[in-house]
Amino acid sequence: MLRIDKLDVRYGDSKVIQDVTFEVGTQECVALMGRNGMGKTTLLKAIIGMHPSHAGSVRLESVELANLPSYERVRQGLAFVPQGRMIFPLLTVEQNIQAGMENSGGGEIPQYVFDFFPVLHEMRLRKGGNLSGGQQQMLAIARALVSNPKVLILDEPTEGIQPSIIKELARTLNALRKERGFSILVSEQVLSFALEVADRVIVIDRGSFVHEERREQLDEEKVKAFLTV
Amino acid sequence: MSLEIAFMQLFNGVSLFTILLLMALGLAIVFGLMGVINMAHGELMALGAYVTYLTALAFQAVAPGAMEIYLFVAIPMAFGVTFLFGYVLEKGFICWFYNRPLDTLLATWGLSLILQQAYRSIFGAQEVSVPLPTWLTGAWEPVDGIQLPLNRIFIIGLTIVVAVSVYLLLYRTRWGLRMRAVTQNRAMSAAVGIDTKKVDARTFALGSGLAGIAGAVFTMVGSTNPGTGQLYIVDSFIVVVFGGVQSLIGTVMSAFAIAQTQTSLEYLLSGSLAKATILLLVIVVLYFRPNGLFAVKQRS
Ligand SMILES: Nc1ncnc2c1ncn2[C@@H]1O[C@H](COP(=O)(O)OP(=O)(O)OP(=O)(O)O)[C@@H](O)[C@H]1O
Ligand SMILES: [Mg+2]
Numbered sequence: 001m002l003r004i005d006k007l008d009v010r011y012g013d014s015k016v017i018q019d020v021t022f023e024v025g026t027q028e029c030v031a032l033m034g035r036n037g038m039g040k041t042t043l044l045k046a047i048i049g050m051h052p053s054h055a056g057s058v059r060l061e062s063v064e065l066a067n068l069p070s071y072e073r074v075r076q077g078l079a080f081v082p083q084g085r086m087i088f089p090l091l092t093v094e095q096n097i098q099a100g101m102e103n104s105g106g107g108e109i110p111q112y113v114f115d116f117f118p119v120l121h122e123m124r125l126r127k128g129g130n131l132s133g134g135q136q137q138m139l140a141i142a143r144a145l146v147s148n149p150k151v152l153i154l155d156e157p158t159e160g161i162q163p164s165i166i167k168e169l170a171r172t173l174n175a176l177r178k179e180r181g182f183s184i185l186v187s188e189q190v191l192s193f194a195l196e197v198a199d200r201v202i203v204i205d206r207g208s209f210v211h212e213e214r215r216e217q218l219d220e221e222k223v224k225a226f227l228t229v
Numbered sequence: 230m231s232l233e234i235a236f237m238q239l240f241n242g243v244s245l246f247t248i249l250l251l252m253a254l255g256l257a258i259v260f261g262l263m264g265v266i267n268m269a270h271g272e273l274m275a276l277g278a279y280v281t282y283l284t285a286l287a288f289q290a291v292a293p294g295a296m297e298i299y300l301f302v303a304i305p306m307a308f309g310v311t312f313l314f315g316y317v318l319e320k321g322f323i324c325w326f327y328n329r330p331l332d333t334l335l336a337t338w339g340l341s342l343i344l345q346q347a348y349r350s351i352f353g354a355q356e357v358s359v360p361l362p363t364w365l366t367g368a369w370e371p372v373d374g375i376q377l378p379l380n381r382i383f384i385i386g387l388t389i390v391v392a393v394s395v396y397l398l399l400y401r402t403r404w405g406l407r408m409r410a411v412t413q414n415r416a417m418s419a420a421v422g423i424d425t426k427k428v429d430a431r432t433f434a435l436g437s438g439l440a441g442i443a444g445a446v447f448t449m450v451g452s453t454n455p456g457t458g459q460l461y462i463v464d465s466f467i468v469v470v471f472g473g474v475q476s477l478i479g480t481v482m483s484a485f486a487i488a489q490t491q492t493s494l495e496y497l498l499s500g501s502l503a504k505a506t507i508l509l510l511v512i513v514v515l516y517f518r519p520n521g522l523f524a525v526k527q528r529s
Contacts, residue, residue: 050416074422086417088410098403099410102422106403147422 007056031198077150089129246488255439271458272344277444315437356452473521
C-alpha cells in the first residue's frame with residue numbers, strides 16, 4: 001500500500017532520517033517507536049509532504065508522491081494527524097472537520113464521524129482552540145478521516161492524554177480501521193498503546209531503523225530497552 | 230461648533246472612510262493570508278479608478294443615453310479587471326517571493342513605480358475625472374440645515390454591500406473556510422488537503438479586486454492621476470495595523486476611527502499636522518496593544 005524507499009531527510013546539513021525503507025500493507029497498522037528526538041516526526045512529515053525529503057521515494061499504490069505538495073498527497077489517499085494536533089484554533093469544531101473534506105468537495109459531515117466521536121457533535125459549534133487536549137485529538141482524527149484516506153498517519157496521538165482516554169483511543173482506532181478499511185502508520189513512545197493497535201512494530205534510533213517485529217513475536221524487553229535512555 | 234456642522238463634518242469623513250475601508254479590507258486579507266505586504270495595492274486602486282474612467286468614456290462614445298447607469302457597469306468592471314490583474318500578478322510574480330518579506334516589500338514597491346509610469350504613459354500625468362450621473366448630484370436634506378450629498382450616501386451603500394459580501398464570502402462559503410484555514414495554519418491546511426496555491430492566487434485576486442472597487446469609489450469624490458494610489462496606501466496600512474489583522478470588524482472600526490479623526494483634525498489643523506497627530510495616536514495605541522485594537526484572542 002504505502003512504500004517508503006531509501007528515504008533521506010535533512011534539516012539544513014544535519015541528516016535526521018537516513019536510508020529508511022519500509023512498507024505499510026493494506027489494512028495493516030504499523031507502529032513507529034523511538035525515543036524523543038529520534039526522528040519520528042521528521043519521517044512522518046516527509047511522508048505527508050510538510051517537510052521536503054532529500055532523497056528516496058514515497059509511493060502509495062505505486063504512485064510516486066515524494067515531490068508532490070501535501071494537498072496532492074492527501075488527494076492520493078494519505079491523511080495526517082500531527083503531533084500537537086494543530087487544530088485550526090479560530091474555526092469551530094464543525095469547520096475544522098469540514099476543512100478536511102476537500103476530497104469529497106465539502107458538504108455535510110458524514111454521520112459515522114459523530115457516531116465514533118459523540119463529543120464532537122456536542123461541541124460542534126465551539127472554537128477548536130477552546131477544546132481540551134483529548135477532544136482536540138479526536139477532532140484532529142476526525143478531520144483526517146473525512147478525506148477518506150487509504151493510509152492514516154498519526155504522530156504520537158497519546159501524547160499529553162490521560163490513561164483512560166488512551167485506552168478509548170486505541171479501541172476507536174481499531175474499530176475505525178475495521179469499519180473504514182484503511183491502513184495506519186502511527187508513531188508512539190507508549191508500548192502498551194502500540195501493542196493494542198499495531199500488527200507490527202518498527203523501532204527507529206537516530207534516524208535509522210534498528211529493530212522490527214510482528215506483534216505476536218514481539219520481545220517487549222528488547223523494545224523497551226530501545227525506548228529507555 | 231454647532232450640532233449641524235458636527236454632523237456634516239462626520240459625513241465628510243465618510244468618503245475617506247469608505248475608500249480606506251475597501252483598501253484596508255483587501256490589504257488585511259492578503260497580509261493575513263500570505264504575510265505579503267503589497268506596496269502596489271495603491272496602484273491597484275488607481276487601476277480600478279482608470280477602468281471606471283475608461284468605462285465612462287466608452288459609454289459616452291457608444292451609448293451616451295445610458296450615462297446615468299454607467300456606474301453599474303463600471304464598478305463590476307473595476308472589480309473584475311483588478312481581480313484578473315491581481316490573479317495574474319500572483320501567479321507570475323508575487324508567488325516567487327513568499328517567505329521573503331523584505332524582498333516582497335522591495336519587489337511590490339518596484340512594481341508600484343512601474344505601474345505609476347505605465348499610467349503616466351497611457352493616461353498622461355494630468356488628472357482625469359468622470360462625470361457624476363445627475364441622480365448622484367445634489368444633496369438630501371432630512372432636516373433644515375443638514376445637507377447630505379447624494380454621492381456620499383451612494384458610496385456608503387456600496388461599501389456596506391461590499392463589506393457584507395466579503396463577510397459572507399469569508400464566513401459562509403467553502404472558499405472562505407479554506408482562506409481562514411490557510412490564514413491560521415498554512416502547512417496544516419495543505420496537510421488536510423487544501424490546495425494552498427489556489428487559495429493564495431484567488432485571495433490575492435480578491436484583495437486586488439477590492440482595491441479596484443475602492444478606485445471606482447474614489448472617482449466619485451475625486452480626480453484620478455498616476456499617483457492617486459500613493460495618497461491612500463500609507464493610511465490603509467495604518468488602518469490594517471491599527472485594527473489588527475484577522476479581524477474584519479477591527480478593520481471597519483479602525484477605518485472609521487482613522488478617517489473621522491483625519492477629517493476632523495484637518496478641519497481644525499493643517500493636513501500634514503493632522504496626519505502627524507494621527508500617526509502619533511496610532512503609535513501610542515500600538516504601544517499598549519501591539520497586535521492592534523481588535524486583535525483576536527486565542528489560546529496558544
Ligand atoms: N526544524 C528543525 N530544524 C532543525 N532540526 C530539527 C528541526 N526539527 C527537528 N529537528 C531535529 O531533528 C531530530 C528529530 O526530531 P523529531 O522531531 O523528528 O523527533 P521525534 O522522534 O519526533 O521526537 P519527539 O518524540 O520528541 O516528538 C532532532 O534531533 C531534532 O532536534
Ligand atoms: Mg515527534
